[in-house]
Amino acid sequence: MGRGQKVFLIGLVLLAALIGILVWRNRQPPMLPENENHAGITSGERCLVCHGPEDELTRGRNHPLGFDCARCHGTR
Ligand code: HEC
Ligand code: HEC
Secondary structure, X not given: OOHHHHHHHHHHHHHHHHHXXXXXXXXXXXXXXXXXXXXXOOOHHXXXXXXXXXXXXXXXXXXXXXXXXXXXXXXX
């Protein structure tokens, strides 16, 4: 195997590893639970009554930015 081929193969393996890591780290937003807490809310402000920064149910430290909750948290 020539040097060029070796470099190419190593590059390919690294690329595959990188893609694997990105897929693995890609977090999906959880669906809204189907209960009365979550039915019929149309504004993100209502969500923050329970999920605000000071509450026990607050979003985690690594939660994505954004207050238009419905863009990411769908209903079934
Ligand atoms: C009346 C309080 C209350 C309101 C308002 C509320 N939630 Fe919740 N939420 C909860 C509670 C309690 C839980 C956890 C227990 C459960 O499954 O219901 C929860 C769970 C969740 C979860 C699931 C978390 C997980 O780990 O699966 C998401 C997502 C969520 N809420 C988003 C929202 C969004 C978006 C809104 C606005 C549309 C909202 N909540 C409004 C109380 C509330
Ligand atoms: C840009 C997309 C996006 C938006 C906008 C968004 N979320 Fe999330 N949410 C996520 C993702 C992704 C997760 C999963 C995080 C994880 O796995 O660490 C999540 C997780 C949660 C959880 C579970 C606890 C946690 O932090 O893991 C709650 C509760 C929640 N979101 C509530 C809300 C509320 C309330 C709003 C609006 C104020 C909102 N989210 C807006 C993407 C979003």
